[in-house]
Amino acid sequence: MDPIALYFTGTAGAGKTTLTKAFQNWMETAGYDAVTVNLDPGMENPSFDPDVDIRDWVRLQDVMAEYHLGPNGAQVAASDLIALKVFEVRDALERLRADYILVDTPGQVELFAFRESSRAIVEALSGDRSLLVFLFDPALARQPAGFISLLMLSATVQFRFTLPLLSVVAKEDVLTEPERTEMGRWSQEPFTLYEAVHGEGETSATTLSSELFRTIESMGPIWPQVFASAEKNTGLEDLYAAAQRTFAGGEDLEKSGGDASE
Numbered sequence: 001m002d003p004i005a006l007y008f009t010g011t012a013g014a015g016k017t018t019l020t021k022a023f024q025n026w027m028e029t030a031g032y033d034a035v036t037v038n039l040d041p042g043m044e045n046p047s048f049d050p051d052v053d054i055r056d057w058v059r060l061q062d063v064m065a066e067y068h069l070g071p072n073g074a075q076v077a078a079s080d081l082i083a084l085k086v087f088e089v090r091d092a093l094e095r096l097r098a099d100y101i102l103v104d105t106p107g108q109v110e111l112f113a114f115r116e117s118s119r120a121i122v123e124a125l126s127g128d129r130s131l132l133v134f135l136f137d138p139a140l141a142r143q144p145a146g147f148i149s150l151l152m153l154s155a156t157v158q159f160r161f162t163l164p165l166l167s168v169v170a171k172e173d174v175l176t177e178p179e180r181t182e183m184g185r186w187s188q189e190p191f192t193l194y195e196a197v198h199g200e201g202e203t204s205a206t207t208l209s210s211e212l213f214r215t216i217e218s219m220g221p222i223w224p225q226v227f228a229s230a231e232k233n234t235g236l237e238d239l240y241a242a243a244q245r246t247f248a249g250g251e252d253l254e255k256s257g258g259d260a261s262e
C-alpha cells in the first residue's frame, strides 16, 4: 500500500518543524513506521535531522548567492527549484519504504500554499494519499480575531490544494486552562466565537459579516479538533487518530512492530 503523507503547514513559527519531529518520535514509540521529510530549503533547526532533506539538493543560501536574491525572493525561486528535484525526493522516499511520511514545509505558509510548484510536489510525492495538517499558533489563535484569521487561512490552504485538511492547535502547553476551554468551545459551538469577536470592541474584526461567518462555520475540517504539544508530547495520539479517520474510514496500517500503547 502506498504511504500516507502528512504535510505540516501553518504560519511562520507555528511549530511545524518541532511537531513533525515529535510526531515521528511518538509514531515510532507506538510501533508505526514514519519517516520525515524537510521541504524547507532555509531550515536551520539543528535538532531536526530529517530522513530526507531538500537541502541536499536546494539550499536557500546557495540560491541567494547564485541568483543575487534576498531571503524572500530566494524562497520563491527555491520553491520552483524544489519542484524540479521532486522525483529525486520521491526516489529517496521509496527506498525508505515507510508507511507514513511526515513533511515539514517552509516557514512562510504562502510559499507552500500559493505556489503552483507546491501542488506539483504534493502530487508527485503522495497524490491523493496526502493530508494537510494546518497548525494554529496560540500566539494568534488565543484572540477571537486571530482564531478567525487562521480559520480563513486554513480555508485558503484547503482551497489551493483541494486535499483533506486537519487543523490542529499547536503548542497547547502555552495555553492557560481557561484559554484552552474557550478555544475548545469555539470549535464545538461556533456562535460562541462569533459572539467573542463582536465582544472585542471597535476593531476591524467587528466588521466580520454574519454571511462570511456562516461560510466559515460550514467548513467543518478547518475548525481545529485536535490540541497538541510537541513540547509536552500531548495530543499526538489524537492527531494520529484524526489522520487515520481521514483515510479509508480509519483503516489502520500495519505496524512495524511493538504495540500502540504510549
Ligand SMILES: Nc1nc2c(ncn2[C@@H]2O[C@H](COP(=O)(O)OP(=O)(O)OP(=O)(O)O)[C@@H](O)[C@H]2O)c(=O)[nH]1
Residues within 6 Å of the ligand: 010, 011, 012, 013, 014, 015, 016, 017, 018, 019, 040, 045, 106, 107, 108, 170, 171, 172, 173, 174, 228, 229, 230, 231, 232
Ligand atoms: N511551548 C512550546 N513551544 C513550542 C512547541 N513547538 C514549538 N515550539 C517553539 O516554537 C518556536 C517555533 O518552532 P518551530 O518548530 O521552529 O516552528 P516552525 O513553524 O517550524 O517555524 P518556521 O519554520 O521558522 O516557520 C520554537 O522556539 C519552538 O521551540 C510546543 O509544543 N510548545
Ligand SMILES: [Mg+2]
Residues within 6 Å of the ligand: 016, 017, 018, 040, 043, 104, 105, 106, 107
Ligand atoms: Mg520550520
